Amino acid sequence: MKTLRKLLPALSGVGLLLPELARAQSIDSGDTAWIMTSTALVLFMTLPGLALFYGGLVRSKNVLSVLMQCFAVCCVVSIVWFVVGYSMAFSGTALNGLVGGFSKAFLSGIGLDSGDGIPETVFVMFQLTFAIITPALIVGGFAERMRFPAMLLFTILWVIVVYFPVTHWVWASDGWLNARGFRDFAGGAVVHVNAGVAALVAAVVLRNRKGFPDEPMPPHNLTMTVAGASMLWVGWFGFNGGSALAAGGAAGMAILVTHISAAAGSLAWMGMEWVRFGKPSVLGIVTGMVAGLGTITPASGFVGPAGALVIGFVAGVVCFLATQFLKRKLRIDDSLDVFPVHGVGGFIGLLMTAPFSVYLGGVSPLADGQTVGGQLLVQLTGAVATVAWCGIATFVLLKLIGIVSPLRASEDDERQGLDLTQHEERGYIL
Amino acid sequence: MKLITAVIKPFRLDDVRNALAEVGVQGMTVTEVKGFGRQRGHTELYRGAEYVVDFLPKVKIEVAVTDELADRVVETLIEAAKTGKVGDGKIFVTNLEQVHRIRTGETGDQAI
Numbered sequence: 001m002k003t004l005r006k007l008l009p010a011l012s013g014v015g016l017l018l019p020e021l022a023r024a025q026s027i028d029s030g031d032t033a034w035i036m037t038s039t040a041l042v043l044f045m046t047l048p049g050l051a052l053f054y055g056g057l058v059r060s061k062n063v064l065s066v067l068m069q070c071f072a073v074c075c076v077v078s079i080v081w082f083v084v085g086y087s088m089a090f091s092g093t094a095l096n097g098l099v100g101g102f103s104k105a106f107l108s109g110i111g112l113d114s115g116d117g118i119p120e121t122v123f124v125m126f127q128l129t130f131a132i133i134t135p136a137l138i139v140g141g142f143a144e145r146m147r148f149p150a151m152l153l154f155t156i157l158w159v160i161v162v163y164f165p166v167t168h169w170v171w172a173s174d175g176w177l178n179a180r181g182f183r184d185f186a187g188g189a190v191v192h193v194n195a196g197v198a199a200l201v202a203a204v205v206l207r208n209r210k211g212f213p214d215e216p217m218p219p220h221n222l223t224m225t226v227a228g229a230s231m232l233w234v235g236w237f238g239f240n241g242g243s244a245l246a247a248g249g250a251a252g253m254a255i256l257v258t259h260i261s262a263a264a265g266s267l268a269w270m271g272m273e274w275v276r277f278g279k280p281s282v283l284g285i286v287t288g289m290v291a292g293l294g295t296i297t298p299a300s301g302f303v304g305p306a307g308a309l310v311i312g313f314v315a316g317v318v319c320f321l322a323t324q325f326l327k328r329k330l331r332i333d334d335s336l337d338v339f340p341v342h343g344v345g346g347f348i349g350l351l352m353t354a355p356f357s358v359y360l361g362g363v364s365p366l367a368d369g370q371t372v373g374g375q376l377l378v379q380l381t382g383a384v385a386t387v388a389w390c391g392i393a394t395f396v397l398l399k400l401i402g403i404v405s406p407l408r409a410s411e412d413d414e415r416q417g418l419d420l421t422q423h424e425e426r427g428y429i430l
Numbered sequence: 431m432k433l434i435t436a437v438i439k440p441f442r443l444d445d446v447r448n449a450l451a452e453v454g455v456q457g458m459t460v461t462e463v464k465g466f467g468r469q470r471g472h473t474e475l476y477r478g479a480e481y482v483v484d485f486l487p488k489v490k491i492e493v494a495v496t497d498e499l500a501d502r503v504v505e506t507l508i509e510a511a512k513t514g515k516v517g518d519g520k521i522f523v524t525n526l527e528q529v530h531r532i533r534t535g536e537t538g539d540q541a542i
Contacts, residue, residue, distance in 0.1 A: 216481035218474060277475055287477060324478045337477055 031246040032118045035126050038242025042129035045235030046136045047074055052228030053290075054140055057336050060220040061417025062144045063427035069139045069148070073155050074132045080156055081128045082107055088164035089127065090172050097176035099165040117246060126242060127167075134163055134191045140336030141199025142206050142407075144217075145414050148422045150405045154397060158198065161393050166190055166386055181367050181375070182382040183353045185254070186243035188298025188346040189386040196343020197387050200334055201394040206408050208333035210415065222282055229286035233262055236293045240300040253363055254300040258293065261300075261312030265292020268316020284320075287341060291319035294342045295349035302353055304361025311352050319345050350383045351376060431526040431542065432500040436491045437465065438511040438519040443489050449510035450493065453502050456542070459492040469517030488519060494529055496539050 051070035055063045077085070087104035104110065107124065114120035135155045142151070169177040170184050177184075184190060209217065219225060240258045244251035269288025274280045295315035296308055303311065322340035326332050334340070354376040357364045366375050398407060408414075413421035420426060438446060443460065450458065464485035471484040495503050504521055512518055531541040 213479065216474075216483075217479070218476055218481055273475075277478075279475070281475065283476055327478055 026117075027115060027119055028117055028246070031248075032122055034247035034251060035118050035122050035242055035245060038238030039122065039126045039129055041235045041238025042126070042133065042242065043074075045232050045239065046070060046129070046133045049228050049231030049235055050133065050136055052224050053232060053286075054143065054228070054336055056221040056224030056226075056228065057140075057219045058144050059217060059417070060428060061419055063220065063419065064425055065148070065418035065422055066139060066143055067427075068423060069143075069151055070136045072148075072152060073136045073139065076152060076155055077132045077135060077159055078128060080159055081124075081131055085131060085159060085164050086124050086127065088160070089131070089167040093168065093172070093174050097169065097172070097174045097179060100168050100172060123245070126245075130187055130191060130239075131159060131163055131167070134187075134195050135159055135198075137191070137195035137338055137342055138198045138202060140338040141334050142202040143335040144418065145206060145209050145335075145408055146202075147406060147409050148418075150401055150407045153401050153405060154202075154407075157397050157401070158394065161397060162194060162198065162390050163190075166194055166389065169385070170382065177382045177385070180378050180381070181370065182378050183302055183357065183364075183375070184298040184350060184382065185301035185353075186240045186297045188294075188350045188353070189382055192294045192297060192342040192346025193350070193383060193386045194346075194390050196339040196341070196346060197390040198394045199338030200332070200343060201391055202398060203332055203334040203339075205395060205398045205402075208331070209335065210411060212333040213327070213331055219283065226282060226286055229289060233289060233293065236262070236297075240297060244301060250301055253304070257303055257305055257308035257311075258296050258300050260305050260308040261292040261296035261315065262289050263292070264309050264312025265289055265295065265316040265319075268292075268313045269320050270316075272317055272320040287323075287337070288316040288320070291315040291341050291345045294345035295319070295352070298346065298350045299353040299356060302362060302364035303356040304363050306360040307352075307356030307362055310360065311349065311356065314348065314352065315345050318348055347383050347387070350379045354379050431529060431539065432495055432497060433524045433526045434491075434493045434495060434500065434503055434507070435522040435524070436493075436507050436511065436519060437463065437488050437521075438491065438507075439513065439517060440487055440489045442511045442513070443491075446491065446507060446510040449506045450503060453506050454499060455493055455495065455503060457493075461490045461492075463488050463490045467517070467520065486517070494526055494542050496542060 047070060051067045054066045054070065058066050084102065084105050086107060087102050088100045091100040091104040093100050110120050110124065115123060135158055167190050169175040170182060170190050171178060236258055237255045241251040241255040244254055266285045266288040269291060270280045270285040273284040292312035292315045296311050299311055319341050322344040323337050326334060326340050355372050356362050357366060357375070358372055366372070401407065409418060409421060464487055466484050466486060469486065471482055471486060474481045474483055493503060500523065504523065507521055528537060529541040530537050
């Protein structure tokens with residue numbers, strides 16, 4: 001995080017105005033190599049990791065639609081990132097830390113020599129992979145029923161209205177949450193709370209799939225899901241370790257705590273199922289892993305291994321209970337459980353970041369004069385602000401898009417499956 | 431002639447096939463099927479969403495035999511397919527009016 005703070009002023013506005021100065025800064029080849037590696041790891045999380053994870057969880061008639069949505073999100077967000085996204089997320093602001101301006105639209109001014117520590121091109125690419133995976137995660141909320149054109153439109157507008165501003169709040173040097181000392185190392189608020197809340201709102205606005213919850217909708221290929229989940233685990237080393245923005249002790253500790261939290265989350269979820277339902281399930285252990293990883297994400301640069309163990313364990317238990325509550329009590333069809341796993345996990349991870357930055361071997365003392373209680377309040381502010389903005393904006397966007405293009409496939413199309421009706425293809429011709 | 435149709439547990443198929451060959455059965459048709467009887471189905475649970483699966487996978491065997499062989503075949507089938515646990519399956523015996531061998535045009539017992 002120290003490195004992040006050091007780097008960001010050079011990357012946002014000030015650095016652009018003084019290109020000669022930027023050129024004079026040194027580029028560290030080790031740091032650069034690690035962030036380039038991390039960039040590849042995080043893209044790999046979406047394609048094919050998340051795509052396979054989600055693809056296996058839907059019914060066979062919708063497997064292509066989910067793979068397609070993840071793939072198309074990657075392409076569309078990349079172009080939007082080039083046009084305005086990077087600039088809105090990371091360039092200097094005119095709006096009190098709420099959102100960046102357009103000084104870096106079309107990545108203007110970014111060349112071979114920009115950047116400090118790592119080249120700005122590498123920073124642009126690394127951050128892009130985060131902007132890709134966040135809307136790709138939302139796909140799980142409306143899976144098996146959203147029309148493809150509406151999904152594309154939603155993705156473009158959502159990253160502009162929600163993702164880029166929230167990224168600015170949290171990670172830009174003048175972001176209002178960053179200025180308050182908000183701690184979100186790798187995207188607990190930016191990625192996980194954002195994706196989780198948007199998925200929940202989308203599930204509610206689009207309403208449940210036909211037949212939910214009475215009709216069986218079992219995952220069609222859990223081997224695919226386990227393969228995808230395992231790729232997510234590996235990719236997450238780049239997600240959290242890369243967020244140190246340097247190759248060094250911070251990145252090493254981030255990877256260590258990430259791994260421990262993933263293992264603890266897996267076992268906690270497995271244990272909960274074992275006690276509650278009598279059997280440890282494969283889907284349960286991999287879902288616990290995702291919960292452990294999502295929850296450690298905001299904390300990963302700040303906490304020690306013992307803190308990570310607690311965080312992972314709490315993640316497995318709380319996200320499991322949240323999933324049961326949403327599905328069985330509220331009967332909301334967040335198809336692939338994005339909210340209870342990512343939204344709830346990201347939220348409690350942000351909160352737990354405050355105590356475990358200090359206690360249980362935390363590696364990042366709080367700012368001078370800040371108490372654990374005070375930091376907790378800052379964390380709560382950031383998390384609640386993200387929930388509120390994302391929730392309201394997602395709702396309004398979906399309602400507006402619905403006027404232009406129907407959000408939901410017709411009942412017949414849904415029954416026949418999105419693969420055939422949206423893409424005129426089948427996933428399996430056996 | 432009789433048509434003997436047996437619905438059995440899939441993993442018993444190899445033993446059943448061998449046992450029937452030993453008593454003189456020279457051909458059979460095997461189909462993968464699903465169904466339920468006293469064994470009922472089972473439940474599956476995915477992240478807390480519970481589904482009852484009513485139809486279990488079984489294997490259906492169809493054997494055409496002469497009247498003389500029918501009882502032996504049924505006995506052999508029972509012996510080879512039995513595990514003693516619920517879900518071992520059923521055997522249906524029906525009269526068979528006629529059999530034709532397509533290649534030669536033979537009919538009746540000759541065609542079996």
